[in-house]
Amino acid sequence: MSFVPPPPKSRHWTFTAAATAVVTPALVWGIDRSYRSTDRCLRAHGSWIGDSEADIPDACSEISALLGMLALIAGAYVAATAITGLCVGVTEGRRRRGFGHRRWFTVIVVGVAAPWALATYAVGHGIGRLLRPPAADTSWTDGRDAARRTLGFLAQGGHLGTVPAPGFLTDEPVHLDARLHYARHYGTTVTYQQTSALAFGSAAFVTGALLANAVGNSNARSRAARLASPQWRDHELTRVVLTPTRTWCYSFGRWLSFDHTAVMEYHLDPHGVVLLFADTEPLRLTGPAAWLHAVLFAYFRFGASALTTVSFLQPISAAQSPAATAATSPSTSR
Template structure:
């Protein structure tokens, strides 16, 4: 079982297409139906919606209140989707992604169901393309290059260097002492409170109050379920020390020791490593030095042969292989 996070996808476009295709027609239908009902009621009492000075008869108050509520909801919906489209457009344009991730079918659905949202997305996308893309942190490339060079050195029979850590908790030599982002993967128990509403007044007011209370309870339950499900927790930038047999992490004021022999699976991704254990929660370490941790872990846990056979070192070996032809070409020109 792998806890490596999946790559970013464009599922938000599918969700947006489905949501707008359902919400927009529903709101239009509701507003139109309430408007017609209110207009018929007012005409029956000798008035009209366009007459701003006329008083609304008591018989039409509930219908007019529902119409006002639906108009308010529709306005908030249009404003929220427009602002969301603008923000997403700026973010995706700045990252130089394709317009709408080039998912033209879902983009078309959004354009038909919520053209204002697609318009603000397009404006934001154009603004994002004009902005300078985020600067690339060179420490990541340096960390991966250090892991590649260490892998090559150890595979040729070299011995890993040590890091001086006087007074550390163990007498074992320390081969890595770095700052990495620490996280653990587990579920938990979350409590939440449900409320009950007691409302008096017109039928529309009572219905609205009960509906708002039900929505609030549903949101509280959904939030509690989301927080309780297994996920990465205890995020912290911490000190990580690696010895031949253990990885030590200074987490929330105490040292935690992870025995390398207890690691059941080891995974590597572009940003970090994940260690899975049989009797404790998975550990994730993220940062420029994470790939170096992978090389040293493979060396001490499985020996020199693992440097060329371990599956989780494939990205590092691929980086090494990709750089060899460039080095050979440079040597031949010299």
């Protein structure tokens, strides 16, 4: 039995609908009453609202002051609700929540009582949708879970199925066809050009020119040595196909074959696997399907009985849960 979390609370929408339904009509009513009373008072004294040259009579000063205060309160109320709507919209848009939590009755109430707030909320919600972080990449977790399930299945005596491999021709069955990052570890030869300086002038000028030339040659030599040193090269996202005896990598327009019996050491890390050979450069495969490659390699190289004892599979078997031992044959897609 799994626990299903309750939907997120949206009481702020209920509070906003109730507050705007009370405050907005009250402010409109108060401003209207004050405006009418001020207008009647000014007309009775020979003036009217909007006459900037006339002084407000003492008898109308109190009610006109009340009108001004209510106007300021209304302006602050509109600005505060508009800014709040914008901020709430951005927040809820980034969290991928539905417009107004899909509480349409309260949304309609807010739209009638404070349309400016709903408008800024809509703008903020759209901005939040654009700014929301991308969905979490579950491919790595899915790949490791597939490796754990496959390890448990094979260790219990399960029979491994095959997968289709369009465009790949081999007499052997294919058990893995995936996209992985490919790299090889080796050194190379890098050439660089030494420069010579010929300077005329004062002793200080000549000395400075020679020193600058020496520093430039030293930097070029250091850069060449750094580029020539053994390191991971030929990085490429490529197609990897595994058969019972070989791992095939489509690298730079050609298929490269790596015999499983030629592997001297096999290492597993959180992001991929490394294969060491006696007569060729090490191979690194990185990606969500790399751990599954480790399980299948161990299965074909050492047999099902050794899956629980192979050292490089310990991180997989240690994290394996009882639920991961599926009773169905696993398969891997591209």
